[in-house]
Amino acid sequence: MLRFILSRLLGMILVLFATSIVLFAIIQLPAGDYLSTMLAENQGSGGSAEFADRLRELYRLDQPFVNQYAGWIWGIVHGDFGYSFELKRPVSELIASRLGNSLLVEGLAVVLMWGIAVPIGIYSAVRLYSVGDYAFTILGFLGLAIPNFLLGLLIMYFTFVTTGHLLGGLFSETYSDAPWSLAKIADFLSHAWAPIFVIATGGMAYLIRVMRANLIDELKKPYVDFARLRGLSEWRLLLKYPVRIAFNPLISTIGYILPSLISSSIIVSVVFNLPTSGPMLLRALMAQDMYLAGAFVLLMAALTIVGTFISDIILAAADPRIRLA
Amino acid sequence: MIQKRTLASLAVLAALASPAVAADFKQAPILDELVSKGTLPAVADRLPAEPLTITPYENVGQYGGTWRSGLLKSGDAAYFMRTVAYDGLLRWNLAWDSAVPNVASEATASDDGKTFTFKLRKGMKWSDGTPFTAADVAWVVNDIIYDPGFVGSKPDTIFPQSNPAKAEVIDDQTLTIAFEKPQGLFLQQLAGVEGNFLVTYPQAYCGQYHPAHNANIDATLTDLKMGSWGEAMLSKCGQMYGTERWANAEKPSILAWIFEKAYVGGQSEVTMIRNPYYFKVDTEGNQLPYIDRLYMSVNETPDEIVLKAVAGNIDLQNRHIASLSNRAVFAENREGGKFELLPALETISASTMLSFNTTSSNPDLQAVFSNKSFRQALSLGIDRQRINDVVFFGQAQPHQIAPREADPFYDEVMATQFTDFDADAANALLDEIGLDKRDGNGTRLLADGSPLTFQVNVVDGVYADWLDTLGLVIEDWKAIGVDARMNVIERTLFVSRWVASDYDAFVWSGDGGIGSLFRPEFYVPVSTQASSFGMPYARYFADPNSEGAIEPPAEVKQQFELYRELLQTSDADRQKDLYRQILAINRDMFPVIGVTTAPDTYFVKKTNFHNVPANMPNAWPYPTPGPAAVEQFYIDEN
Numbered sequence: 001m002l003r004f005i006l007s008r009l010l011g012m013i014l015v016l017f018a019t020s021i022v023l024f025a026i027i028q029l030p031a032g033d034y035l036s037t038m039l040a041e042n043q044g045s046g047g048s049a050e051f052a053d054r055l056r057e058l059y060r061l062d063q064p065f066v067n068q069y070a071g072w073i074w075g076i077v078h079g080d081f082g083y084s085f086e087l088k089r090p091v092s093e094l095i096a097s098r099l100g101n102s103l104l105v106e107g108l109a110v111v112l113m114w115g116i117a118v119p120i121g122i123y124s125a126v127r128l129y130s131v132g133d134y135a136f137t138i139l140g141f142l143g144l145a146i147p148n149f150l151l152g153l154l155i156m157y158f159t160f161v162t163t164g165h166l167l168g169g170l171f172s173e174t175y176s177d178a179p180w181s182l183a184k185i186a187d188f189l190s191h192a193w194a195p196i197f198v199i200a201t202g203g204m205a206y207l208i209r210v211m212r213a214n215l216i217d218e219l220k221k222p223y224v225d226f227a228r229l230r231g232l233s234e235w236r237l238l239l240k241y242p243v244r245i246a247f248n249p250l251i252s253t254i255g256y257i258l259p260s261l262i263s264s265s266i267i268v269s270v271v272f273n274l275p276t277s278g279p280m281l282l283r284a285l286m287a288q289d290m291y292l293a294g295a296f297v298l299l300m301a302a303l304t305i306v307g308t309f310i311s312d313i314i315l316a317a318a319d320p321r322i323r324l325a
Numbered sequence: 326m327i328q329k330r331t332l333a334s335l336a337v338l339a340a341l342a343s344p345a346v347a348a349d350f351k352q353a354p355i356l357d358e359l360v361s362k363g364t365l366p367a368v369a370d371r372l373p374a375e376p377l378t379i380t381p382y383e384n385v386g387q388y389g390g391t392w393r394s395g396l397l398k399s400g401d402a403a404y405f406m407r408t409v410a411y412d413g414l415l416r417w418n419l420a421w422d423s424a425v426p427n428v429a430s431e432a433t434a435s436d437d438g439k440t441f442t443f444k445l446r447k448g449m450k451w452s453d454g455t456p457f458t459a460a461d462v463a464w465v466v467n468d469i470i471y472d473p474g475f476v477g478s479k480p481d482t483i484f485p486q487s488n489p490a491k492a493e494v495i496d497d498q499t500l501t502i503a504f505e506k507p508q509g510l511f512l513q514q515l516a517g518v519e520g521n522f523l524v525t526y527p528q529a530y531c532g533q534y535h536p537a538h539n540a541n542i543d544a545t546l547t548d549l550k551m552g553s554w555g556e557a558m559l560s561k562c563g564q565m566y567g568t569e570r571w572a573n574a575e576k577p578s579i580l581a582w583i584f585e586k587a588y589v590g591g592q593s594e595v596t597m598i599r600n601p602y603y604f605k606v607d608t609e610g611n612q613l614p615y616i617d618r619l620y621m622s623v624n625e626t627p628d629e630i631v632l633k634a635v636a637g638n639i640d641l642q643n644r645h646i647a648s649l650s651n652r653a654v655f656a657e658n659r660e661g662g663k664f665e666l667l668p669a670l671e672t673i674s675a676s677t678m679l680s681f682n683t684t685s686s687n688p689d690l691q692a693v694f695s696n697k698s699f700r701q702a703l704s705l706g707i708d709r710q711r712i713n714d715v716v717f718f719g720q721a722q723p724h725q726i727a728p729r730e731a732d733p734f735y736d737e738v739m740a741t742q743f744t745d746f747d748a749d750a751a752n753a754l755l756d757e758i759g760l761d762k763r764d765g766n767g768t769r770l771l772a773d774g775s776p777l778t779f780q781v782n783v784v785d786g787v788y789a790d791w792l793d794t795l796g797l798v799i800e801d802w803k804a805i806g807v808d809a810r811m812n813v814i815e816r817t818l819f820v821s822r823w824v825a826s827d828y829d830a831f832v833w834s835g836d837g838g839i840g841s842l843f844r845p846e847f848y849v850p851v852s853t854q855a856s857s858f859g860m861p862y863a864r865y866f867a868d869p870n871s872e873g874a875i876e877p878p879a880e881v882k883q884q885f886e887l888y889r890e891l892l893q894t895s896d897a898d899r900q901k902d903l904y905r906q907i908l909a910i911n912r913d914m915f916p917v918i919g920v921t922t923a924p925d926t927y928f929v930k931k932t933n934f935h936n937v938p939a940n941m942p943n944a945w946p947y948p949t950p951g952p953a954a955v956e957q958f959y960i961d962e963n
Contacts, residue, residue: 036817036820036821054476055476058476058556084590084591086399086400086590087399087589087590087591088560088567088568088569088572088589088590089589089590089591094590094591097591097592098591156632160632160635160636164636164661166632166633166636166638168629168632168633169593169622170593173594173620176593176594177586269625270625270626273593273622273624273625273626273629275592275593279625280591283398283399283625
């Protein structure tokens with residue numbers, strides 16, 4: 001097992017290294033760089049080409065790809081993720097300032113999503129083709145089918161029209177800087193319920209279907225009949241074996257939950273004007289703010305790799321068949 | 326008509342200083358406690374000996390309140406330059422016809438137009454209480470603007486690198502700035518947006534990042550982990566453009582409000598509080614500003630700000646939200662949100678300017694585009710009435726790229742020539758210049774037999790009406806056998822192609838419809854960043870030997886001569902005369918086509934927000950609403 005883990009770790013580092021080269025190249029592919037964006041935006045208000053040249057030199061943008069990449073990766077190894085041209089702050093500071101909000105919102109959304117979808121999946125499988133099964137399934141698909149941004153806009157619109165309360169942001173003006181307190185949590189929830197709900201509904205259908213399908217398969221297996229014959233109570237029987245096994249495919253998606261904590265809700269975050277990492281990543285990509293964009297994408301790649309690693313280990317722990325294979 | 330309305334409503338605001346009696350000065354209630362505790366000197370000791378007296382626009386206001394508005398993303402430096410930071414040595418009067426005293430109580434030009442003398446206010450202070458003196462201004466000129474070690478952008482329009490200046494401190498309150506060559510528009514330019522740059526570098530604070538003022542500069546740089554003093558100065562004290570100037574709450578300032586939470590990238594709000602040392606009072610001796618605090622949310626999209634305004638959470642704003650398409654939304658929600666729409670005067674000459682590349686690398690297109698008859702025909706071929714009806718709901722009028730009626734340089738012929746729709750005349754003109762053969766689709770053929778097809782570059786999301794207007798123009802042109810194609814591209818790419826002269830034709834707006842003297846590059850190509858036509862000519866103007874420079878035709882060269890002469894005279898009448906000659910050449914040359922004027926714009930203003938003048942011109946050189954003196958805006962909280 002230790003050998004398995006070590007070889008996986010080494011592989012992870014190599015994959016990460018290769019990823020970093022590819023993504024640095026991709027970020028540099030479009031014509032121009034951040035400074036040309038900046039000049040374009042200042043175009044209505046002055047700004048000179050000579051100045052851009054001075055900055056290009058200062059930030060090594062005039063140097064060949066290899067030098068730029070080497071400087072970047074050398075910094076990262078030493079904990080320096082570079083400087084954001086657009087936001088004029090060290091990248092590590094910027095990411096840290098947004099990561100907490102992202103983890104909070106997306107984490108709550110994931111909890112809500114699983115908390116609703118898994119019980120529905122189980123219910124649907126057990127009460128197959130019942131009215132409840134259809135109703136929940138339709139609901140799940142509606143969540144999937146309605147684009148997140150549209151649902152977000154609709155919720156914002158109706159909240160505003162009916163209550164006059166403007167959703168958007170994560171806190172009211174008074175609480176944004178205040179230390180955490182009960183009042184601040186209440187304020188946070190009064191703002192954040194909508195994006196959390198929207199993100200959660202977007203992913204529910206998938207979870208419901210996977211849970212339902214797997215559980216239906218399991219319920220047909222002989223060991224279930226056998227256990228039932230032994231007189232095991234229906235609920236104990238259900239939760240002890242079939243549900244556990246039906247969970248496996250979901251566990252293997254844990255690897256994708258980690259990076260999605262950063263990037264899955266970009267559009268929702270833009271719609272609700274949330275100070276999370278999604279809009280920052282989007283903006284960094286559009287503005288070709290390469291060190292910021294690069295750091296985000298690299299972080300996501302790292303999280304995907306780590307997440308996959310974690311789900312492998314959980315799977316191995318959860319299902320002896322996988323461990324032995 | 327426009328002129329009358331404008332002049333009537335723009336009653337002159339800034340009365341000059343008539344010093345109030347020191348004992349009469351009053352301050353905001355929130356400062357009372359600080360003064361009684363002894364943490365802040367008394368108001369009379371904080372104000373200069375001769376504070377600037379501002380006559381409120383409507384009436385003397387009341388202290389207190391928060392002015393809420395919205396910034397767009399993290400690069401919205403222009404917001405500050407137009408509002409809270411429009412406070413330089415001089416400022417525009419409300420009518421936008423003369424520069425009046427501000428930080429400087431007096432400014433005089435020498436007869437040769439080379440040397441300028443400024444008197445500052447005795448006892449004026451930075452926001453940390455340290456004295457503000459002539460040295461704080463002089464070193465910006467000598468050690469920052471003209472020091473090659475400084476990497477930031479500089480106020481190029483005021484201090485062109487081709488005409489270096491030197492500043493000299495005469496005494497604490499007096500300094501001179503002397504140019505090598507005459508700088509004819511210097512005082513007017515100082516009243517513009519870039520003027521504040523001279524008063525943003527407190528020497529006591531920023532001097533620690535300059536080798537001439539800090540003997541231990543190396544140690545400072547090591548602490549900051551920076552390679553050069555120029556970089557340190559840029560990040561701590563800022564540059565002309567870019568957000569650094571608004572990112573350091575520690576740096577003292579002279580502005581009406583100082584940062585509580587500065588404009589640091591990535592955060593969701595910015596807040597400012599009153600500067601207890603601000604140097605202006607109202608006519609009753611109340612220290613300004615009236616408003617205690619500014620709150621600006623940082624938004625991802627303009628729609629966020631629109632929503633906030635509709636909900637009544639914006640007190641005063643036009644930037645980012647005052648588009649024609651938003652007007653209906655605002656009008657509908659006025660009562661619920663308790664706000665009103667305050668009219669402002671749009672200053673662009675035409676919402677849509679069509680520019681053709683007369684230096685195109687395609688010789689056939691180059692020949693066609695350079696032919697005045699071609700441009701004339703294309704202008705005649707546009708049904709402007711239909712565009713006005715469809716796009717502007719009848720609120721615009723046909724207009725070329727020319728000064729508008731409210732501008733002193735208005736020329737009716739220039740503004741309206743070739744704007745009557747006449748497809749027959751257009752066809753005749755095109756036939757006449759040799760474009761008389763057509764292919765099976767009815768498209769005219771160029772000299773080499775290929776169809777007359779070209780791309781018109783346009784950006785989505787700057788002016789909402791560009792795409793609609795261009796779509797109709799292209800339809801009209803198709804009817805006269807000209808096959809133009811709309812090419813919607815990203816703004817960065819658009820501008821880089823514009824600057825590199827790598828395009829067939831493009832759409833932009835006609836800046837300089839009002840205030841044309843301060844936006845000459847749309848009539849004579851003198852800016853390598855944004856001239857309406859002939860970017861390679863602008864390079865030639867800057868330096869005939871520079872890369873990409875193309876020698877312009879004789880009439881443009883003549884414009885250049887006139888413009889050089891204009892910059893070298895300080896006689897206002899002579900300047901006007903020269904500028905008229907420049908415009909006349911542009912009129913006869915007819916280099917670019919304008920379509921229609923843009924309808925007037927507006928501010929979203931809460932009904933309890935006062936002292937904001939109606940019908941202010943909306944322009945970058947007159948940085949709306951800056952010249953209206955934001956420090957005398959007040960909120961009626963009763």
